[in-house]
Amino acid sequence: MKNLIATSLKYQNGELSLLDQRHLPHQTQWHICQSDDDLVHYIQVLAIRGAPLIGIAATLWIGHIAQQGANASALLASVEKLRASRPTAVNLMNYLDRLKQAIQQGQDNQKIVALAEQIFAEDVQLCAAMAEHGARLIKAESKILTHCNTGSLATAGMGTAIGVITHAHKNGKNLQVWVDETRPLLQGGRLTAWEMQQAGVPYKIICDNMAATLMAQGAVDMILVGADRIASNGDFANKVGTYSLAVLAHYHNVPFYVVAPSTTVDLACTNGKKIPIETRDPQEVKGISAAFGSVQWAPDEAQVYNPAFDVTPAELVTGWILETGVYSQQDIQQGALQQFK
Numbered sequence: 001m002k003n004l005i006a007t008s009l010k011y012q013n014g015e016l017s018l019l020d021q022r023h024l025p026h027q028t029q030w031h032i033c034q035s036d037d038d039l040v041h042y043i044q045v046l047a048i049r050g051a052p053l054i055g056i057a058a059t060l061w062i063g064h065i066a067q068q069g070a071n072a073s074a075l076l077a078s079v080e081k082l083r084a085s086r087p088t089a090v091n092l093m094n095y096l097d098r099l100k101q102a103i104q105q106g107q108d109n110q111k112i113v114a115l116a117e118q119i120f121a122e123d124v125q126l127c128a129a130m131a132e133h134g135a136r137l138i139k140a141e142s143k144i145l146t147h148c149n150t151g152s153l154a155t156a157g158m159g160t161a162i163g164v165i166t167h168a169h170k171n172g173k174n175l176q177v178w179v180d181e182t183r184p185l186l187q188g189g190r191l192t193a194w195e196m197q198q199a200g201v202p203y204k205i206i207c208d209n210m211a212a213t214l215m216a217q218g219a220v221d222m223i224l225v226g227a228d229r230i231a232s233n234g235d236f237a238n239k240v241g242t243y244s245l246a247v248l249a250h251y252h253n254v255p256f257y258v259v260a261p262s263t264t265v266d267l268a269c270t271n272g273k274k275i276p277i278e279t280r281d282p283q284e285v286k287g288i289s290a291a292f293g294s295v296q297w298a299p300d301e302a303q304v305y306n307p308a309f310d311v312t313p314a315e316l317v318t319g320w321i322l323e324t325g326v327y328s329q330q331d332i333q334q335g336a337l338q339q340f341k
C-alpha cells in the first residue's frame with residue numbers, strides 16, 4: 001500500500017502508525033499497530049477517535065493485512081472484529097462494509113489494497129467539499145461555537161465542522177471560536193484548542209455549562225458541530241452535550257448546523273431513537289483518567305452514568321452541511337438524504 005499521511009495516523013513503509021490522542025496536546029506519542037487487537041484497543045481507549053478517523057484506521061489496517069497476504073476468511077474475520085470496536089459512529093461500519101463486499105465478491109488482495117487507498121483519498125475529498133459549502137454560510141467577524149473535536153485529528157482530511165471553520169478563517173473571515181471543553185474527556189479543551197492553535201484561529205475555551213450565558217449575551221452567531229450517525233429523518237448522534245447546545249440555540253435563535261459527510265448517514269436508521277449509543281467507563285466521569293495523570297474527585301463508591309453521545313432531533317437543526325451541499329429541514333423532510341442510498 002502506498003504511503004498515506006493524516007494528522008493522527010500514517011501508513012508509511014508498510015507500517016500503520018497512530019498518534020495517541022490521549023496524550024495531546026502535551027505529548028506526541030505514536031504507536032505502531034501490530035494486530036487487530038491492537039487497533040481495537042486503540043479505538044476503544046480513544047487513542048484514535050472521531051467518526052471518520054476510526055473508519056479510516058480500520059480501512060488502512062485491512063489494506064495492510066491484505067498486502068501481507070491474508071486470505072479472504074482472515075480478512076473477513078478482521079473486518080468483523082474492527083466493526084464491533086465502537087457502536088455509534090457509522091463511518092466505521094460503512095467503510096468496513098465496502099471492503100467486506102469487495103472481499104466477498106472474490107476481489108484479489110491488490111484490489112482490496114487499492115480500495116483502502118481510495119477510501120482514504122475520498123475521506124480527504126469529502127472534508128474539502130464540506131469546507132467549501134460550509135464556509136460560504138459564514139459571515140465575516142462571526143463568533144462560532146463548536147463542541148468536541150471534528151478537525152484533522154478526527155478525519156483523514158481537514159475535518160468536518162472544524163474544516164469549515166479553518167477554511168473560512170483562511171478565506172479571511174476573521175472569526176472568533178468558542179471551544180466547548182467537552183466533558184468528560186475534554187476533546188474540545190485538549191484537541192480542538194490544539195487544532196485552533198495550529199491553524200492560527202482566535203479561540204477561547206469555555207466549560208460546557210457556560211454556553212447558555214454566552215448565547216444570552218448575544219456572543220454566539222452560529223454553532224457548528226459534527227456527527228457520528230445521521231438517521232434518514234435528519235436526527236443525529238454526536239458527542240454528549242450536543243443536544244443541550246441545540247436546545248439552547250433554539251431558545252436563543254442561534255443558527256445550529258451539523259457538518260458531516262455522507263459516510264455518516266445511516267438510512268437503515270429511520271430516526272434518532274434507533275441509533276446505538278455507547279456507554280463508557282464510569283471512571284471517565286469520576287476523575288481524570290490515567291491518560292491525563294490520575295486524579296479522582298468523586299467517592300470510590302459513586303455510581304455513574306456515562307453515555308458518550310446524545311441525539312439531536314432534526315427539528316432543532318438549521319441545516320445539514322454535507323459534501324453535496326447544505327440542506328434545510330424542508331430538504332431533509334423531502335428525502336434529501338435518500339441520494340446516499
Ligand SMILES: CSC[C@@H](O)[C@@H](O)C(=O)COP(=O)(O)O
Nearest residue numbers: 049050051148150154226227239
Ligand atoms: C468529524 S468527527 C465527528 C464526531 O465523531 C465527533 O464530534 C465526536 O463525537 C467524536 O467522539 P469521540 O468519542 O471523541 O470519538
